[in-house]
Amino acid sequence: KAGVTQTPRYLIKTRGQQVTLSCSPISGHRSVSWYQQTPGQGLQFLFEYFSETQRNKGNFPGRFSGRQFSNSRSEMNVSTLELGDSALYLCASSFRFGSDSPLHFGNGTRLTVT
Amino acid sequence: AQKVTQAQTEISVVEKEDVTLDCVYETRDTTYYLFWYKQPPSGELVFLIRRNSFDEQNEISGRYSWNFQKSTSSFNFTITASQVVDSAVYFCALSEVSNNDMRFGAGTRLTVKP
Secondary structure (H helix, E strand, C coil): CCCCEEECCEEEECCCCCEEEEEECCCCCCEEEEEEEECCCEEEEEEEEECCEEEEECCCCCCEEEEECCCCCEEEEECCCCHHHCEEEEEEEECCCCCCCCCEECCCEEEEEC | CCEEECCCCEEEEECCCCEEECCEEECCCCCEEEEEEEECCCCCCEEEEEEECCCCCCEEECCEEEEEEHHHCEEEEEECCCCHHHCEEEEEEEEECCCCCEEECCCEEEEEEC
């Protein structure tokens, strides 16, 4: 079974630009979560989608948005990029929506904002 | 809000030593789930174990064991006879039934030297 696939692996963008990250969950998994990982703040929850609906959202500004498609694939968008958005963005999928569901992570997209 | 504390930022041991990674959590929920994840240098977080708040039995899986104590709000992870391949960052995480977003500790970087 293929794991969680995130594309691209690396991105370099300039301040003020916008970026879209993509995530394909494990086949059969319907819940997708996004996390931001930085050396200073660690792993921070961005949002979770299930059945194309955002079910939960972390404490991030509105510049961070996402969506989920009918095939459970998800995209995350960051607009008006800031230097502080440089991070590893991790996508995770789980079979269902629920606090007891283990997350299965992808390798992440490393975003560098210059 | 829930909180996970991993006080040990970095641990270095020599191969074959036993090592315990500490995890202390805070929650107001009576039903919650605790997790451990491993993040090797490749970046992908790997799920290791899940525990629910009603199951305080210790668990052993090969060289890995977990000690869950509600009285001290701790969920510690012990690696017996450590190996170089155990070198990674280990994260403890908590998910409450009431809000369903998984919160991670800051992580403990374990280095096992040959």
